[in-house]
Amino acid sequence: MNLKDDVAIITGAASGIGQAIAVQLSQQGVHTVLVDINSCEETISMLAHESYLECLGDIRDEKFVQATVNRTIGKYGEVHILVNNAGTASRKDLETMTLEDWDRDLNTNLKAAFLFTQACVYPHMKDAGYGRIINISSVSGLNGGVTSGDEGKGRSGPAYAASKGGVIALTKWVAKELGPYGITCNSVAPGATATAITAGVPYDTSQQVIKRMGHPHDIAGAVLYFASRDSSYTTAQVLKVDGGISIG
Template identity: 80%
Template sequence: MKMQNEVAIVTGAASGIGQAVAVQLASEGARVVLVDLNSCEKTIGMLGDAEYLECLGDIRDPEFVKAVINRTIEKYGEIHILVNNAGTASRLDLEDMTLEMWDRDMDTNLKAAFLFTQAVIYPHMKEAGYGRIINISSVSGLNGGVVSGGDEKNGRSGPAYAASKGGIIALTKWVAKEVGKYGITCNSVAPGATATAITAGVPYDTSQQVIDRMGEPNDIANAVMYFASKDASYTTSQVLKVDGGISIG
């Protein structure tokens, strides 16, 4: 078990990619902290005998983030891994984008990642001289939005989503430069079209991909597992595209 007794915080752990990540981490011996706005009951049922802590609340709220970190330290005494996964995705185009929707995506996808990253590093990972931070971005943050079928006007992930995921990539690189001296790595996984609640009901033409299928949450979790492991001790500031080859062009 590569992560025996390590402590991993996973946001958005109730379903989709976060759920798959939490289950895989637990299968490798990690004690998982399940963070979500919604109940993680289904995820908990998939953990077997693994140790876990469930923390429910709004990841955009600095006080909730502090509470998650405090509860984790009180129960386990340390934090080794952080996976910033929770997110929202509007599909409104620029003309129809509202400030409310812009703020929702930016706060959930980018602000929350900043809050958790800051809170786990200072002082916990820094004092321990070890840490693995993995941010789930998106190929939308690299190419300005993955085109899907359906509504011609709003047929791809919107500008707020693309901007927030681009911000995640920039944050990943900035943090990696800052904390490598403390034995902490920071990397990102950039999924393409993946079968989660965010893409439910949205048609994607995967025939344009090298691998002609939708991604599955476990495809993304597999990449996260490498970055979260000690095997990745010399790997930082990377953005790994797990997208079926759509980015090849």
């Protein structure tokens, strides 16, 4: 997929979808920058080669974001791919949600994507005339929250849905802005996927065309296309990887 020796920053790389993305990119010869608030030791043990950089900290902190990009440029000289994957998901409803819950999801899911996009593009991707930005959103950002469990219990909350809807809007805005500079921006919108965020929450997959939970590698496969040079004529797209639950 023409990814060998590219440099990719992946947020939320310690586990789940971010881990799968980092591993699959590494298998394609990509130098991976693993960003998380938790240790990425497990992910590192799974990489296809030893060219990686681990950056641990709070992705909502502008200084940490800039330091991460600076470390990436310092080691590799450039950055080709940014995957804004890290996220949180409150399941409280509108009545019980607190401002703290709201801020956590909005800042982790949307603010951090803005911060990393800005830091990678200006000046690095723009000066290089090349870049691939992939934002992990959710079908919740399209339909107002995926219902799960009995009587709708377990539905992702309003902050999560709003933040992922914001990620989709940001994706389209950035795509329009940066297309002339050879930079594409796309989003992958997972449906119910087996990660720590969904652990312990029952999902009824009987209404899906593909009647199972998604796996992190399903999402990573979609990211690989958007990260590659094969996607050079594809931008501002939201690819639903959801087992067909969003059909009509």
